[in-house]
Each structure stands twice: as C-alpha cells, then as structure tokens.
Amino acid sequence: MMKIAFFGLGNMGGPMAANLLKAGFEVNVFDLFPKAVEQLVALGATTADTPKDIVQDCDVVISMLPAGKHVRELYIGEDGLINYLNVGTLVIDSSTIDSATAQSVAAILANKQINFIDAPVSGGVAGATAGTLSFMTGGSLSSFNQAKPLLEVMGKNIFHAGEVGAGQVAKVCNNMLLSILMVGTSEALQLGVDNGLDPTVLSEIMSKSSGSNWTLDVYNPCPGVMPTSPASNEYQGGFMTDLMLKDLGLAMDTAVGSQSTTPLGALTRNLYSIHQKSGNGKKDFSSIFEQFSSK
Amino acid sequence: MMKIAFFGLGNMGGPMAANLLKAGFEVNVFDLFPKAVEQLVALGATTADTPKDIVQDCDVVISMLPAGKHVRELYIGEDGLINYLNVGTLVIDSSTIDSATAQSVAAILANKQINFIDAPVSGGVAGATAGTLSFMTGGSLSSFNQAKPLLEVMGKNIFHAGEVGAGQVAKVCNNMLLSILMVGTSEALQLGVDNGLDPTVLSEIMSKSSGSNWTLDVYNPCPGVMPTSPASNEYQGGFMTDLMLKDLGLAMDTAVGSQSTTPLGALTRNLYSIHQKSGNGKKDFSSIFEQFSSK
C-alpha cells in the first residue's frame, strides 16, 4: 500500500488530504497548527512530531505551502527532508510559487534521486473539497504518470505542462489571464449599465458573442446576474483579492525575469493593488467590479 | 410581397443583400459604387438613380454605412429619406455608429411615424456571406419582432438589447471586451512561451481552465496553434486592426460620455493605435500578438 506524507493542511491542503484518506490511502500529515492536524487525524490520518518522522517509509510527499521560502525550507533547508527521503521518492509540490524556486529545489533533490513535480492547482476551496481541482504540472513524463492517479483523487483536470517549473508557469499565465478577463468583463458590463443596458441581457448577448469568457459565463461579477456567483453574495467566498494579488506579483516577477511584455497584466496587478488598499483584500476578486460601478 | 430598400453594398452590405435576394425578397439596392450595384443586380436586385426612387413603395429600409454622419445624411439630411418614406415604414440601420446618433435619427423619424431599430452586426465578412451574423438590436419590441424574420435571413443570433441605441451600446461593449480578451490572451501565451512552454499545450490548459475565452478557444492569436485561424495564415482575413481601432474609438467616446471607468479598454485602444502606426492596420486584429512576440 502506498504511503503518503502530506505537509500543509490549510484551506486547500486540508480537504485535499481528506480526499486522499477517503480514497483509502494511508496519509501521514503535518502542519504547524495542531487543530488542522487534529481534523485530519479524526478522518483517519496519522501524524508525528517532526517532519523527518512524518516521511519515514513514505513513497510520496505532497506539500501545499504559502510561498517559495517555505518549500525551500521544508525540502532543502537545514535538516530538510532531503536528508530523510528514500531514493525514488516522488515529491509533489502543489504550492503556488515561482518556477525558479521549483526548478532549484528539484535540481537539488535530483542529486539524491528524488523525483519532483510542481503541481499547483486552481479551483479554490470548493474544488479542493469536491475533489474537482485542476492540476497544472511540470516534471518528467514518468513522474507525471506516477503522480497522475493520486492527482485524480484530488482533482478533475490533470495537465502536464512540460518540464519541472512548467506547472507554475502555466498557472501564472492562466491566473494573469483570468484577472484580465475579470477586469475587462467588469468594465464592459458597467459601460453597458452606464448607458442604460440591463446587465443580465448584456451578459447573455456577450456570452453568445465574441466577448464570451469564463468570468462572464460562469462567474459573473455583476450582482444579481447569477444568483450563485460571489457577486450575488456580497462578494463572499470564492478567490480572495489578496490571493489574486499574490499571483499577479508572481506573474510580474516572471515577466520581468523573461523580459516579457504584459501591459494588461501589469495594469491589472495595479488595479487589484488599488482595490486591496481600499480595504477589499478579503473579498472575492470579482469585487473589482465595484471600482467601476460605485458613483 | 414585402419590398426592401437596401443602402450600402460594401464588404458587409453586399452579401447581406444577396442573402435577402436568395430568400426570395424583392430588394431595391443603392450604393455610390456602380460596380457594387451591378453585382447585386446580377443576383436579381433592382435599382434606381436616386435614394428617393429606391424607397418608393418599400416597406423596410436597411442601411449598412461607414459612420454616423452617413446615416444622419441619408435619413434626415437635406432631401433625406424622411421626406419620402411612408408612415409605418421600418428602418433597420446595421451600421456601427454611436448610440447618440442612432437615438437622434430615430427620434426625428418617429415624428413621421417611421419606426427605427439600430442593428449592428458581428461576425465579419464570412458571417455576412454565410448568413450567420449576430445582430445586436435596439428599438421597441414591436419593431424588433417585425425585423426579426428579416434579420434571421442574414444572421443566426438575433439579440434584443433594449430601446433604440441599445444595439450600438451592446456592440461597443462586446467589441471592447473582445479586444481586451485578444490582448490579454496574447500576453499570457507569449509569457508562457518566453518561459519555455509550448503554446499549443498552454492554450489547451487555459481553455479548459478559468482563462477560457473566445479568442483563446476559437481564434488563437499564436501562429501554428490553430491551422485555420488568421494567425496561422499570416494574419490575413478576419477582422482588421483598423476596424477594431474604429470600434475602440467609439467605445472611448461612449465611456467619456457616460463618465465610465474603462482602464483596460483605454489601454487596449492605445495598444492597437501603436500597432496600427507600426504598419499593421490591414492585418487581422489578432496580429497584436506580434507586439509581444517579436524580439
């Protein structure tokens, strides 16, 4: 039976680990918050006092951490897991971090024949809970194929974007584009409203025309157009402005590093920054609509 | 039998009138270019020397003209059609113009009990030829219902956006959003490519994720990803940069008039302006991708 070590039991990691348990895997969990650990233990997980005890005899390590420095620390920091993992262990890092960090951790682990794939997700807490996340992965094809059955337990769409780091790049591209779709859709809807159109009618027209996009079609930012979207629930739930801003920071670092041109992405980051500084960091990212509608 | 007068037989108007003829309508056509008229006459249209002769005894007038001033001139200018149309005539203006002009022409025609709807289209020359245009219309429900059977001969999706002018507003909103989708998609794809990703793989991932949008999914701006898109045909055909820039100018006029906030729309207009000034006005609007990919 495959043994999994799981690090990081937050809003995303917790339900992901729970889905692995439900599917019958043996999961040894770790988090700095005891309460998070307890919840998983109640579902059948085991735990231990230290990271090195957590990974003993495990075949796969999965991590879901806040930032690149935590990933580096866990695997290759002082007394890092690299010293305790067996040759051939598969490491799946689902944190959203910069691809350079993913690549450097992978390279160092490779020296000990430990296989690494980066596998950031999209789909939010709801997707993590329902097991319908999308995984965008980077790594060798063999590592990808090895990880796939596990990822399918936690998600629905499992993409192989390329070599190590490619999963992070794909996520950063997708989320930068997502933010542009959201802001553009908000502008277009409010422009219509300002000129007398009914936002529901306009949404329907554009959805069936060349303005069609994910934010317009399934996550409409205008209150009242879609009863179930965060916009119709005072922008609660969903994907927080703070998190979108973090991803857009990664996108900008990536763009500067590769000397890429991203005028709309850069502007969108700054609009979200203004939005956050107006006190909207905890609202769903579709609340950017309010920057255009308030009068 | 319904008699239709058709003004403006350009790249769009020509095939639209042809489809009406094919459907068996009696169509009296007018254009300043004799050759354009001849082509329609060859398909069965009738013609006359002057606009006032063209509209004699007609039930419906359809116009497809370049700009607001032409529409004003035709209907309410010196010796305009308003002097020759019967009470109860239906006017369908499919030109893309500002909604204020549409509203003022409609108001003046209403004094003579002539009914007006604005009905700008999307779908390009290909859609006009195939009879698959989208019509975004504004006007009273009764005028809309009267126009609908005719519009269905020339198009596939017939939307009623609201009162007179609403069709123009809906089109301007949709096309502004479309331009944002195109630029954002181009940036995101090239950011991926600059960081080692295959654009076809990245397109597939984002299309199935929250980055999904019309330009990515069916009109991909990166050469080679979709064999049939303009991008894979040296950006020939499709919807010219010059025309997108005209529509974005209308969008900006509309936004300033209604004191709306459209940061991405405004930036996109300026990026297309730079693109045009670099000599790309006649290329398909997806060629904006080259601003980000050239090195």
Added chain:
Amino acid sequence: MMKIAFFGLGNMGGPMAANLLKAGFEVNVFDLFPKAVEQLVALGATTADTPKDIVQDCDVVISMLPAGKHVRELYIGEDGLINYLNVGTLVIDSSTIDSATAQSVAAILANKQINFIDAPVSGGVAGATAGTLSFMTGGSLSSFNQAKPLLEVMGKNIFHAGEVGAGQVAKVCNNMLLSILMVGTSEALQLGVDNGLDPTVLSEIMSKSSGSNWTLDVYNPCPGVMPTSPASNEYQGGFMTDLMLKDLGLAMDTAVGSQSTTPLGALTRNLYSIHQKSGNGKKDFSSIFEQFSSK
C-alpha cells in the same frame, strides 16, 4: 474708453472681471445667479437684464462658461449675441471647451466680421484672484495683439498657441501632461516611502535630478513635504479632481478625434475616474496620492 461685456461670474470669472474693474475698465456683467452679479456691481460693474442689453455698444466680449454647449448657446444660439454685436467686436472666450466648438463658433461669428479668440486659462481661483493666470490663446495674430493688454490685466503669462482652437488644444495637452506628472510623482514618492525613504529627502533628490517636474517641485502630493501645498492641508483648495477629470475627458475626445496615441493619458483619466468614484471628487487632484499610500 473701451467697453467690456463679461459673461459668467463664477469662481474664476468673478475675480477676473474684478481685476478688469480694478484696472479702470468699464465692465458690463451678466450671470444667471443674481448674487454673483451683485458682488461685481458692488465693485463698480454695470449690468442689465438681458444678454443683448449687456453687449450694447461694447467693444469686447469676454466669456467664462462651464461647457461648449453654453458657449454655443450664448453666441450663436437662438437670439444669440451674434445678432447684436457690432462688426469688429472682439470675442474672448476663456471657457475650457473642445477646440471643435471653438472653431465652429468662430467661423459663424466671422460671417458677421466678429473676431474670436479662444483663451482658456490655468492657475486656478488663486491665479484668477491675484491676476496671475496663464492664458493659452488661439486666433489671428491681430486679434491676439488686440486681446493681449486685457489678458495682461487678468494674467501673467499670455501665450499665442496658433489659430482659433489652438488655445484649447494647448490647454488640453498641458493638463493631460500635468495629470501624468501628478500620478507619476505620487507613485514614485510612495514607492520610495514603501522602501524606507523619507519623502522629503526623496523629493529633494528627484527635484535636482531628471525626475524634476512641476508637481514634485512646487505642488508636492505627499502630506508634510511642503507646508503650503494642498497635500499638507488635507487636499483642500487647489484644483479639484472633478475638474481634472473633465479636462481629461476633453483630452480623450481630442485624442480619439485625431487618432492620437495617449496610453498614459488614458490610464490617468481612468485612475482619476476610480478616485472620483471613491468619493474624492471635491478634493484637490494631488489627492490621487492617497490611492497609492493607503494600506
């Protein structure tokens, strides 16, 4: 003795007319608000009940009105001044309006041999009161020379930008640039503060370096750097956000009309629009700084 008719006695027009009176001119004034008229009469102005009585026997008409439509109405509207002005009268319009309106009013007045110059101002209420306004004028050289002695009573810098309409163009260019300087300076100062710099030290450094500009050097947007700037007085006084936004709307109309490329101008308009919708329309335009500093 030269007789002047003055229309529009608001925040700007009132003190301008007062300065003409102080300089000994005979000024006949008109405004829709009786109180505004009374104040000038108390300073020695004469008045009358109707515009046509105001301009009787006058040599020069000066107007300071809110928008293009008021200018058109006054001079060439129904029962407009054009019917009452003598051949050879000089019209000086100091309203900030679009250059096309200035040009069309001028052309119609020219048919009656009435000379027109557009002469919008900068310098605000303080400049109007102190008689230190800048005038940016458009018109024939002879009209400019005729107007100059009067303008020097109300202002300090009197510029001749070109033919009729050129004064409006110059103002719109200057104010668009001004708004860009203000936003750029605000961003740069806050970026320094966010990274530990003292804004006064940074201001001094940049003022003596290539970052030097009017907003940094004499109108610093960061509270506390300059004791006398609006920023150090809770952004009261100065030039209101609402008015800057009006000017930026004119700039955008001008840019779309001339197919010009103004990416920073367009973005700045939208940032001011966001700022206004957050409730800051009545604050000085340097308060845009708060969009970047609030946390």
Added chain:
Amino acid sequence: MMKIAFFGLGNMGGPMAANLLKAGFEVNVFDLFPKAVEQLVALGATTADTPKDIVQDCDVVISMLPAGKHVRELYIGEDGLINYLNVGTLVIDSSTIDSATAQSVAAILANKQINFIDAPVSGGVAGATAGTLSFMTGGSLSSFNQAKPLLEVMGKNIFHAGEVGAGQVAKVCNNMLLSILMVGTSEALQLGVDNGLDPTVLSEIMSKSSGSNWTLDVYNPCPGVMPTSPASNEYQGGFMTDLMLKDLGLAMDTAVGSQSTTPLGALTRNLYSIHQKSGNGKKDFSSIFEQFSSK
C-alpha cells in the same frame, strides 16, 4: 596618500576612474577587458593580475558593475574581496542593482568591519566624462562623509538618501519617474501636433506652465525642438532604451516586493518593452516619441 581600487572600467566606470586619476589619486584598476585596463594605465593607473592583488593596501574600493550578481560575486563570492580587505576599508558600489542585494552584501561585509555605501549614479556617459554625475547614496552618515570628497571628484550632486540600499531605491524611483515624464511628454507633444500645433510653441507654453518637467525642458523628445537633444540627432547618444528598460525591471521588482502600486510605472515599462522589441533598444530612450508620431 589614499589608495583606491577600482573595479569595472566600462562606458561609465572608465571615465569615472580617469577623473580620480586627474585629481591626483592613486588608482589601481581592474576589468575583464584588457583594452579597458590599458586605457586607464595610459592615464596613470596601476593594475594587477587578480582582484586580491588589486585591493592590497587600498583604503577605498569603488565598483561599477552590470548587475547584482556581479557585485555579490566580487565581494562575497568564492575567494571574494571580503577575504582580502582591511578592517575599516570603505566600499563604494556605484552599480545600479536591487537594494536587497546591496543590503545583504553590506551586512556580510560589516561582519569584517568593512563599510559599504551604495552610490548609483545618473548623468550618463557625458556626466561621467565631465565629472558632473549625480550620486544617490545609501549608508551610514560617517561612511557617506568619508565618501563625499571622492564622489565630488566624479560628480556634482551628491545625495545622501538614507541607510544602505537607500541610494538604489532613490535611483529606481527617480528613473521610473523619469520614464513616465518622457512618455507623458511625448504623448502630449504629439497630441498637440496631431491637432495642428507647432511642437516648439507647445513646448514653450507647457514649459512655462504646470506641464513643466525635465524631459520637456532640457531633453525634448520631438525632433527639431532642441538642436542639441538626442531627438534632433536621430536619437543617438544619451541613455539607451535597453538601459531604461533594465532600470524599469528593477523598479517593478522593487514595487512587487514592497507591494507598492505603480500603474504608470508598470505601463511605461511595457511601452519600453514594445519599443525595444520593435528594434529600438540601442536608441536614446526619448525615441519612444516615435511610437506616437509614426503614421
């Protein structure tokens, strides 16, 4: 007599070292290009084969290197100068790098009681040659005071921005602002030209009004307005687009790191990126004007 070790003899470092020699200092120089070293030796400099020999018995080290990694490598890399400098040595790094690198190098050198100030410059090759550079420095007041007499040999304005790293921050803020001034001025001038104004007249008007700024007043981007500016010399000489883009990359990294909001700075970086990709990297940065003027 003070002994100076100087590393990096490129377009900037070469003339800076030459000015120290002219002022009578003993300068030991190093560069990877022998020809650069030879030129300084011809002016009286000494040299040696290895960095460690260069710094023997020196009191001050000055470095002018391309990027942060070179600075790190020189001072604290394998066999870095840290191993060879005496206690109390003053290190002046004039490279333009990120402030975080400056701070970390300074902190490590401080362990050996070696004093560090960051002292990036502005003024270009012309300023380096004429000894009129501006230095923006960060470090303790005592180190600043120690460095000042040397900096005054190479420059005219010597600013103390704050603690270590503050010089880099000040430079990045200034150059971001400079790029915004340049783009905004270019837009405003071309908007005037597009509407019939003479760019020289408009420049004069705005220079005396609230549009006044360094790029308009002394470095005008419109060809023909100032005979001596790069714009009137086919955009040769001056400060290259490539270098401005490098500085804007640093600005963006800084802004993302400090969660700052810089919408115009971000847009300007992207406009320069488009400009570079059109083949203008080697032209003076005022050539961005051509993006708006070409038709």
